[in-house]
Amino acid sequence: MAHVAQIKIPATYIRGGTSKGVFFRLQDLPPAAQVPGEARDKLLLRVIGSPDPYGKQIDGMGGATSSTSKTVILSKSGRDGHDVDYLFGQVSIDKPFVDWSGNCGNLSAAVGSFAIASGLVDRERVPQNGTATVRIWQANIGKTIIAHVPITNGEVQETGDFELDGVTFPAAEVQLEFMDPAAEEEGAGGSMFPTGNLVDDLDVPGVGVLKATMINAGIPTIFINAEAIGFTGTELQEDINSRAETLVMFETIRAYGALRMGLIKSIDEAAKRQHTPKVAFVAPPASYVASSGKKVEAAEIDLLVRALSMGKLHHAMMGTAAVAIGTAAAIPGTLVNLAAGGGERTAVRFGHPSGTLRVGAEAAKVNGEWSVTKAIMSRSARVLMEGWVRVPGDAF
The missing domain is CATH 3.10.310.10 (Diaminopimelate Epimerase; Chain A, domain 1)
Incomplete structure (x- = not known):
């Protein structure tokens, strides 16, 4: 019996804040997965190793927790005043679906770094030494995030002495600004307090x-x-x-x-x-x-x-x-x-x-x-592995 061969897709495995996820450039995804829909969801589920009735994600990149069952798709932004569009997919561990309804604030810390390293930010916006300001459009919720990424010798600096509780080792600090963070959720009328009450x-x-x-x-x-x-x-x-x-x-x-x-x-x-x-x-x-x-x-x-x-x-x-x-x-x-x-x-x-x-x-x-x-807070991010992720060719 003939079986479909695996395909390989360029990907980077990154820790951002207290989460980990598989990062993709939109242009590197198979054509069918470059648009929202069933093919994209099936691909990401297979990459992460879901749905897994054992709850372990052994046959994928997921780590069997909500913090490690995550995917990110980035593309160069065509939106004025922004460098990159950031789409986040929270992959269910034991069920066959990807939730696109919100952002991941932890992985937001890695978006600027990945965008710079993968050529999605114009080089003239990246100093030789200092801090690069990356303007991120968070596509899930339609909001702007500003990431301040440390740069040394023209490259993203990932090592440093910034300690973040929940992360074992220190790294370089990345400051994030979540602009106008009140979420404009469908059905909530765009109000910070959708019921109209503080309590x-x-x-x-x-x-x-x-x-x-x-x-x-x-x-x-x-x-x-x-x-x-x-x-x-x-x-x-x-x-x-x-x-x-x-x-x-x-x-x-x-x-x-x-x-x-x-x-x-x-x-x-x-x-x-x-x-x-x-x-x-x-x-x-x-x-x-x-x-x-x-x-x-x-x-x-x-x-x-x-x-x-x-x-x-x-x-x-x-x-x-x-x-x-x-x-x-x-x-x-x-x-x-x-x-x-x-x-x-x-x-x-x-x-x-x-x-x-x-x-x-x-x-x-x-x-x-x-x-x-x-809203402002500091996180850190570090590339753990880069190369290709493999999935069976008929997985999506």
Whole structure:
């Protein structure tokens, strides 16, 4: 019996922030996958090794977690004032779909570096030494991200002494600016607070009525108080992910929050939209031991935040959720702001399972509506491998 040979596609495997993903230039994809649709999704699923009923992604590039089941497609931008278009695909581990509904803030840190190294940024925009400013159009959500990429001898500098909790080794710092981060989600009316309220009563069957801040900034996120669901905010992954009934509870909260935010029209749709919205729980500062064994003191942080991604507690913090945290913290009266002590603030340092992270945001109330001009945080990125990824020729 004859079998179709494998094909090889130019690709780069990169760590960005606390995530890893397979990066492609649009022009390098097979023609059928250069446009959105079934062929592209099937190709990316096969690259990552999904769907995998074993949940391991052994036959692909994925790492069996939401943080490592990611793909990125970049192309030179034709949009004024932008260098590159960035499209992110969150690949389901055990189900046959790719979620295109949101951005990955962590991998955003690698977009500028990859764009420069792969010739998608005009060389005159890259200094011999210093910092290259890469203007990124985030195509999933229609927003601008500015990446400040360190350059040494005309090449992207990846090594350095910047330490990021959740990442084992230091690297070069990449500062990101998420411009006008309030997400313009379909059904949400382009409002930062789609319900019109800073805090809502969210009625969740089987759970009860929860106070919730539902915000579209960076990525649509539902914030609830840790205490209201029996947690302290100091939990680590195993405290949540080992409890099936707890994960079901969070997914129910997520689904009903998505419905209340106008992101879905029926509860059934939530299963097809796993990447967004996120659900997170917050608490006032408390000391705890991070997953690395590092002691985080209450005095070092403004609040505690734990967030779930693709149905599991994240090992650190999603970059886009950090934008939502920083934005909500800057607006007096949200649950995030209240957990941080209330009042006006332009930055917060929060504790997550792997350590701490600082994020800043500039918020203002204009004509009765809150707006945020930008959110700022630092990440790092490093190329792990480059060459070709192989897939069976009939995979898509």
